[in-house]
Amino acid sequence: MLEAYRTSSPSADWRPSPVAALATSPDGSKVAAAREDGSLEIWLVSPGSVGWHCQLTIFGDPNSKVSSLVWSHSGRLFSSSIDGSVSEWDLYNLKQKIWNTCEW
Incomplete structure (x- = not known):
């Protein structure tokens, strides 16, 4: 007989946010995943x-809903959001830099 194992530990109640966009690095060694909660995983x-x-995981702006991701050939990662903004993801300092279209 199989029984379900249940725990009261809060860490066991992990529910990941849905993936909104994926992109493979130019060399195929990494996949970037943008989640609906604004986070990005490599x-x-x-x-x-x-x-x-x-x-790594970068906790970005939860109000900026990423709709697409792209890697540059130099290894930089960019995203666009449904609000028209474009972001560059700093994979070394674990930050999201959001540019509005008026900054271009």
Whole structure:
């Protein structure tokens, strides 16, 4: 007989935010995942491996809903949002820089 295991620990009640956009790095070693809660995750991908490894998470602006992601050939990561803003994601300082279209 199989029984469900339940715990009262708050860490066990983790519910990830849905993924809104994905982009693969130019060399295919990383996948960026933008989530509906404004966060961005970078996943390391090894060809032929079974699992991926979450390298980092950046907690961005929850009001800026990312609709697309793109990696540049230099390794920089950009996103656009449904409000018309464009962001660059600083993968070293773990920050989101949001540009409004009037700044272009």
